[in-house]
Amino acid sequence: MTLRRVAVTGQGIVSPLGNDPAAFFAALMAGQSGIRRLQADFVDQLDCRIAAQADFDPLQHYTRHQASSLDRVTQFALFATRQSIASAGIDMAGLDLARTGICLGTGMAGAGSLDDAYARLYRDNASRLKPFTVLMAMNSAAASQIALEHKLRGPNLTYSTACSSSAVAIGEAFRLIRHGYADTMLAGGSEALLTYGTIRAWEALRTLAKEDESDPSASCKPFSANRSGLVLGEGAAIVVLEDWDRAQARGANILAELVAYGSGNDGAHITQPSVDGQAAAMRAALADGALAPEAIGYVNAHGTGTVLNDRTETEAIKQVFGTRAYQIPVSSTKSMHGHLMGAAGAVEFVACLQALAKQALPPTRNLTTPDPECDLDYVANTGRQVSGLEYVMSNSFAFGGTSAVLVARRT
Amino acid sequence: MTTTAEVLSTIICEKFDTDPAKIRPDATLDDIGIDSLDIFDVIFSVEEKLGIKVSNDDVNIAVFQDLVDLIDRLRKEQGKA
Numbered sequence: 001m002t003l004r005r006v007a008v009t010g011q012g013i014v015s016p017l018g019n020d021p022a023a024f025f026a027a028l029m030a031g032q033s034g035i036r037r038l039q040a041d042f043v044d045q046l047d048c049r050i051a052a053q054a055d056f057d058p059l060q061h062y063t064r065h066q067a068s069s070l071d072r073v074t075q076f077a078l079f080a081t082r083q084s085i086a087s088a089g090i091d092m093a094g095l096d097l098a099r100t101g102i103c104l105g106t107g108m109a110g111a112g113s114l115d116d117a118y119a120r121l122y123r124d125n126a127s128r129l130k131p132f133t134v135l136m137a138m139n140s141a142a143a144s145q146i147a148l149e150h151k152l153r154g155p156n157l158t159y160s161t162a163c164s165s166s167a168v169a170i171g172e173a174f175r176l177i178r179h180g181y182a183d184t185m186l187a188g189g190s191e192a193l194l195t196y197g198t199i200r201a202w203e204a205l206r207t208l209a210k211e212d213e214s215d216p217s218a219s220c221k222p223f224s225a226n227r228s229g230l231v232l233g234e235g236a237a238i239v240v241l242e243d244w245d246r247a248q249a250r251g252a253n254i255l256a257e258l259v260a261y262g263s264g265n266d267g268a269h270i271t272q273p274s275v276d277g278q279a280a281a282m283r284a285a286l287a288d289g290a291l292a293p294e295a296i297g298y299v300n301a302h303g304t305g306t307v308l309n310d311r312t313e314t315e316a317i318k319q320v321f322g323t324r325a326y327q328i329p330v331s332s333t334k335s336m337h338g339h340l341m342g343a344a345g346a347v348e349f350v351a352c353l354q355a356l357a358k359q360a361l362p363p364t365r366n367l368t369t370p371d372p373e374c375d376l377d378y379v380a381n382t383g384r385q386v387s388g389l390e391y392v393m394s395n396s397f398a399f400g401g402t403s404a405v406l407v408a409r410r411t
Numbered sequence: 412m413t414t415t416a417e418v419l420s421t422i423i424c425e426k427f428d429t430d431p432a433k434i435r436p437d438a439t440l441d442d443i444g445i446d447s448l449d450i451f452d453v454i455f456s457v458e459e460k461l462g463i464k465v466s467n468d469d470v471n472i473a474v475f476q477d478l479v480d481l482i483d484r485l486r487k488e489q490g491k492a
Contacts (some may be wrong), residue, residue: 064428065425065426065427065449065452069452128455130452130455131451131454132448133447
């Protein structure tokens with residue numbers, strides 16, 4: 001069977017740095033940070049009071065009833081999808097909707113709805129819960145609402161592999177088209193976990209960054225010796241993937257070609273990343289696209305800002321790229337948009353699409369005191385204009401061990 | 412005192428941005444523009460607002476007046492009229 005090529009034709013985003021891809025990327029290039037003091041009525045009860053929140057008013061996009069019956073994770077996903085479809089210029093009614101679907105990644109899905117429900121039950125002794133609680137909180141809610149809104153009858157799949165969820169979703173959607181199971185796929189991720197219960201759970205794991213006393217926006221410092229952990233973020237990103245020939249035939253503006261997806265599992269530890277596991281996923285992606293390591297011109301790192309992640313990823317990149325690892329720009333945009341967990345891979349894939357289009361590499365912010373064990377070119381602090389950028393790699397590695405690596409090519 | 416019909420009408424209009432003119436005694440859920448899932452959301456709000464409990468077995472609504480009659484009966488039975 002001939003493998004089909006896959007075009008990326010649409011992109012949409014809700015992020016701590018703006019709710020459209022161009023604004024998001026411009027903010028990244030300008031080194032702006034979406035990390036700030038959390039705006040929430042429970043913030044005083046937290047130890048960790050910083051986060052990367054999206055500026056998103058549901059009533060601008062939905063009716064009151066929709067806004068109250070859709071979890072924030074679904075609200076983000078639906079809006080990012082609308083943007084993505086609009087940017088792709090697709091007439092959905094003209095598609096074979098039985099061959100059109102959605103693959104969505106999310107880590108904690110309707111965490112806010114569950115938090116609200118349990119607070120009512122356990123704190124307020126409520127006798128019953130909102131009738132939509134299950135439909136709002138279920139892991140597949142966001143993907144299903146997207147499928148409903150656009151009348152999709154093809155695959156409707158939700159992936160939950162923690163921090164790699166949305167990279168997995170994009171990769172699996174890519175395979176569905178490539179292998180002929182679907183012609184057009186919406187793919188990406190959404191996360192809205194800035195709830196009291198969820199943040200307290202993350203605090204207990206002791207991986208969250210301390211607030212930078214002089215500048216809260218600089219609290220996430222990947223690859224830096226003075227890093228203190230990750231910063232939770234929220235948002236969504238959705239791309240439109242199409243069978244290449246169909247996209248060309250309809251005269252679509254093809255943003256990039258998705259050429260490779262590598263995935264695997266560490267099989268080593270529930271939180272500690274593995275050099276071999278990460279390297280294997282990057283090699284799998286290169287093999288999937290029949291690419292030489294020399295082809296890759298930029299790596300958007302997983303780059304969470306934890307000691308273990310930064311050093312492990314650095315070592316894995318060296319293992320895969322050898323001495324050339326020192327010549328490949330690698331940056332962690334999480335230093336600016338935070339860690340969007342189940343949406344991280346998709347948001348960073350949009351950053352990669354923009355990097356290809358604009359021939360520009362976003363920086364790693366807050367990298368003023370390099371960790372001696374992290375000695376690659378991390379595009380420290382200042383974005384960089386480049387020329388001849390052809391292939392970009394986006395890394396996503398997860399608690400639990402699932403790795404996902406995507407490679408896109410400029411068109 | 413606010414009538415049950417007024418309470419229900421207000422809840423439905425606020426929740427679903429429904430035109431009040433559509434809420435007539437003989438209006439079906441379809442006429443009002445809500446479905447069988449939405450009606451549970453309405454009942455949830457009515458329970459909170461009036462302090463009554465509605466059993467699932469009681470919910471058999473064809474037209475708006477059925478809902479009014481049900482809630483009226485429960486308000487009386489449960490001393491919340």
